[in-house]
Amino acid sequence: MSRAVVTEPWIVEQRWDLTYQHTADVTTATFLRTLRDDKQLLGTRCPVCERVLAPARPICDRDFCRTEGFVELEPAGTLELFTIMHLAIDGLPEPPYVLGYVKPHGADTALPGFVEGVDLSSDATAVAELKIGREVEIAFREERVGRITDLFFRLRR
Numbered sequence: 737m738s739r740a741v742v743t744e745p746w747i748v749e750q751r752w753d754l755t756y757q758h759t760a761d762v763t764t765a766t767f768l769r770t771l772r773d774d775k776q777l778l779g780t781r782c783p784v785c786e787r788v789l790a791p792a793r794p795i796c797d798r799d800f801c802r803t804e805g806f807v808e809l810e811p812a813g814t815l816e817l818f819t820i821m822h823l824a825i826d827g828l829p830e831p832p833y834v835l836g837y838v839k840p841h842g843a844d845t846a847l848p849g850f851v852e853g854v855d856l857s858s859d860a861t862a863v864a865e866l867k868i869g870r871e872v873e874i875a876f877r878e879e880r881v882g883r884i885t886d887l888f889f890r891l892r893r
Contacts, residue, residue, distance in 0.1 A: 761794050762794070763794040764791075764793065766792065766806065767791050768883065768884075771880065771886050772880040772881065772882040775876040776808060777790065777791075777874060779792050779809050779840070779842070780794070781805055782803055782804075783801065783803070784796065784798075787845070788807050788809075788842060789803060789843070789844065790840050790843035790844075791847055792806060807842065810840060810874075811840075811875070812872065813843070813846075813847075813871075813872055814838065814839050814841075814869055814871060815837075815851070815870045815871075815889070816838060817836065818836040818837075818866050820834055820859060820862055821835060829850070832856045835850060836848070836849060836889055847884070847887070848884065849885070849887055851890075851891070852889065865891060870892075871891075871892040872890060876888075
């Protein structure tokens, strides 16, 4: 029996709705507890390349070695990248909203988070405000639960 070769894409639609729990390592747990309890950002330092990694993590992603010690980071930084979300995703805010990565002053890597206070009346208006390299304040939610979403970013005016 001969079969025709399929040349068009075969689209398979799936939905995964997963709820899971996992135990955070000591470094990540310390980062999240400090964020929640003290409104303080922590990074860790790689003993090989000497980069400060934010958020704090137990292993350097460049040298694959254990990081050493915590570094307190300023609640300010620079916008490294952003995207304006127009698609509704379960568990996230109603669009439009802005997701960004901010490199805290004193760190060599960036934190993910929501960029709040941006005029989203049009993409052109938002993009005019959201310049890469723009200074931002790293702010903390009033009610914190020990997740990365306990922080958010505000553009400095």
